[in-house]
Amino acid sequence: MSKTKRVLLSWSTGKDCAWSLHLLRQRTDVEVVALVTTFNSAVNRVAMHAVRHRLVEAQASRTGLPLWSVGLPWPCSNADYEARMLGVCERANAEGIDAVAFGDLFLEDVRAYRERQMRDTGLELLFPAWGIPTGQLARDMIAAGIKAKLTCIDPSKLAPSFAGRDFDRALLNALPPGTDPCGENGEFHTFVCDAPVFAQPIAVHTGEILERDGFVFADVIPVTDFTEPQA
16 A cells, blocks of 8 residues: 655645645545745745735644744845755654645746755655646636635736735636736735635735835735634
């Protein structure tokens, strides 16, 4: 009998990593055992997505998985990032993890970078959502119950007014021609507040919207103190 692979999932807080967890949990040959998220240590938020640390903890709690939090300096050089990710890989090996999974969809250069950086770690790389046409993928996510908010917009690719909007069918219909429906070209990033992999949703609302470092961010704020799922 073949061994079940123990998998560490890269968790950005967005829809693609949540969907990747959903896909991995349908497989019988893998077991996702933890999530790993990098944070901007200066503000204690997820890089690019700008999500508060406690909201990521709430997501992890609802998946029933432990969260590995990795602090990054700001500004963060490639060397700093790679050194910290090497530490993650060393921990993964020490804890008997076989593979690391990513929610990448089709960007060949991103995948090649990950494969190059992790070539000598002894860990297998998994891309569970890779190659799925993103128009169909976006519709499948929404139909399955993915609920998310757009937390970061690249205003060179998408109007700033999209910041804070829900990721839903209305959004897909409103995206201008040439915009990837999943934002895979960097048009937008999301925070998932409900998903098939969550024991219960996270109630949030959109707070301040501001422009910083060439991007437009929508602050996602919990509506109330978190009520953890009952065992």
